[in-house]
Amino acid sequence: MSALGQDSENHSHGGLDYLSELPQARPHIHETRKFPEGFLWGSASSSHQAEGGNNNDWTDWEKIPGHILDGSQSGRACDHYNRYEEDFDIAKSLNQNAQRISVEWARIEPEEGKWDMDEVVHYRKVLQAIKDRGMQVMFTCWHFTLPKWFAAKGGWESPDAIDRFGRYVELLASEYGDLVDIWITINEPMVYLLQSYGAGVWPPGVRNQFRSVHVFGKMTLAHRRAYKVIHRIVDARGGGKAKVGIAQNVITFEPYRKQSIADTLFVWFADRMFNHQFFIWSRKDSHDFIGINYYFHYRIKNRPEKPSQFFFEVHTENREVSDLGWEINAPAIFDAIMGMTRYGKPIYISEHGVANADDGKRPRIIVAALKEVYHAIKAGVDIRGYFHWSLIDNFEWEKGFSGRFGLVAIDYTTMKRTPRRSAYVYAEICKENGIPHTLLRYMGHGVRW
Ligand code: BGC
Numbered sequence: 216m217s218a219l220g221q222d223s224e225n226h227s228h229g230g231l232d233y234l235s236e237l238p239q240a241r242p243h244i245h246e247t248r249k250f251p252e253g254f255l256w257g258s259a260s261s262s263h264q265a266e267g268g269n270n271n272d273w274t275d276w277e278k279i280p281g282h283i284l285d286g287s288q289s290g291r292a293c294d295h296y297n298r299y300e301e302d303f304d305i306a307k308s309l310n311q312n313a314q315r316i317s318v319e320w321a322r323i324e325p326e327e328g329k330w331d332m333d334e335v336v337h338y339r340k341v342l343q344a345i346k347d348r349g350m351q352v353m354f355t356c357w358h359f360t361l362p363k364w365f366a367a368k369g370g371w372e373s374p375d376a377i378d379r380f381g382r383y384v385e386l387l388a389s390e391y392g393d394l395v396d397i398w399i400t401i402n403e404p405m406v407y408l409l410q411s412y413g414a415g416v417w418p419p420g421v422r423n424q425f426r427s428v429h430v431f432g433k434m435t436l437a438h439r440r441a442y443k444v445i446h447r448i449v450d451a452r453g454g455g456k457a458k459v460g461i462a463q464n465v466i467t468f469e470p471y472r473k474q475s476i477a478d479t480l481f482v483w484f485a486d487r488m489f490n491h492q493f494f495i496w497s498r499k500d501s502h503d504f505i506g507i508n509y510y511f512h513y514r515i516k517n518r519p520e521k522p523s524q525f526f527f528e529v530h531t532e533n534r535e536v537s538d539l540g541w542e543i544n545a546p547a548i549f550d551a552i553m554g555m556t557r558y559g560k561p562i563y564i565s566e567h568g569v570a571n572a573d574d575g576k577r578p579r580i581i582v583a584a585l586k587e588v589y590h591a592i593k594a595g596v597d598i599r600g601y602f603h604w605s606l607i608d609n610f611e612w613e614k615g616f617s618g619r620f621g622l623v624a625i626d627y628t629t630m631k632r633t634p635r636r637s638a639y640v641y642a643e644i645c646k647e648n649g650i651p652h653t654l655l656r657y658m659g660h661g662v663r664w
Pocket residue numbers: 261264402403406464508510566604611612620
């Protein structure tokens with residue numbers, strides 16, 4: 216027998232031995248991918264974007280031509296201020312067991328140092344309405360909008376900003392401590408900094424890196440203050456320790472040119488600055504959990520000559536994008552989660568969603584992202600809930616009403632609410648506390664792109 220023949224004989228024999236040592240191939244599991252008991256399934260929204268009838272720094276900003284891309288103003292928004300019960304009924308009917316909402320500082324403290332008790336009571340009713348429907352509350356103290364008096368003093372740059380914010384949070388903790396399950400002090404500080412003090416497309420419309428760093432410092436301290444205030448007040452009531460954290464917009468970055476050292480270094484730098492700096496400065500002991508808001512996957516190309524673009528360019532060619540032109544990469548939520556495990560804290564997905572008016576993509580995106588959340592849990596990450604952004608279409612900041620993020624569509628003329636197909640897909644997941652196999656099969660098991 217030729218050397219070749221002998222070789223191949225030995226090979227195949229050895230190969231069979233090796234096969235017999237392999238664990239039995241797992242049969243294909245046609246079962247629901249179950250999430251942990253008590254997992255929170257909800258949706259998220261914010262006061263200014265949904266309520267209507269607000270009077271804050273944004274309402275002035277919206278009036279100036281050019282500030283809102285589609286020319287709209289928040290105005291009546293979704294009239295959620297009056298229709299919150301209807302909206303929570305819808306969430307409940309869609310099997311959700313939690314809601315994330317925020318309250319308007321400008322309503323609660325319309326003038327410096329003066330509480331509007333009618334508004335304080337209003338928000339108690341809103342929170343009670345969530346509880347009455349058997350849902351848990353994730354509560355955001357501050358979601359981008361400022362009272363006009365605070366903005367006039369310089370907003371977060373004003374010398375007493377931390378005290379003013381601390382006093383407001385003290386009121387919230389005293390008034391709502393018995394109704395809130397999870398506290399978010401500040402929503403997406405990094406997005407606020409970039410939009411308001413970097414790109415200057417949100418009020419106060421500043422483009423100044425030094426001022427941006429100043430505000431960054433103030434916000435980390437404001438968060439620390441709020442963290443302490445909430446614990447002091449809520450923990451003293453009994454009923455367990457408060458859970459307090461922030462909602463951080465986490466971006467997954469990828470070098471556009473794989474062999475480029477500049478792009479690779481920039482990715483490292485951007486990840487550190489955008490995703491981690493707030494936790495480093497505010498210190499990990501002021502976070503009981505990490506809230507992840509996930510929307511963006513950036514393939515970035517370093518552009519040293521473009522300081523006005525923060526020295527980089529985002530590329531989306533050959534990628535699927537949302538109605539707003541943002542790259543869609545739901546599976547990358549896995550990396551977003553893994554990147555935040557370094558703090559050793561429980562994680563909530565406090566926002567995730569897509570602007571997609573015809574809903575052609577949203578069902579697939581929800582399943583694709585949740586499949587990765589499931590895998591992260593299986594890999595040992597302590598993830599406790601998922602809040603889809605958003606329950607209803609709403610006012611998408613500088614994009615106006617044309618960015619449609621809702622599981623439920625809004626007809627802004629009649630205010631009629633109509634659940635989209637994705638709302639029912641998500642409802643099925645919420646009901647099962649997991650992803651039914653039928654959904655995975657229907658989407659294609661890979662649920663990739
Ligand atoms: C914000 C929301 C916003 C959503 C979609 C998040 O950055 O918290 O206010 O509407 O993303 O852009």
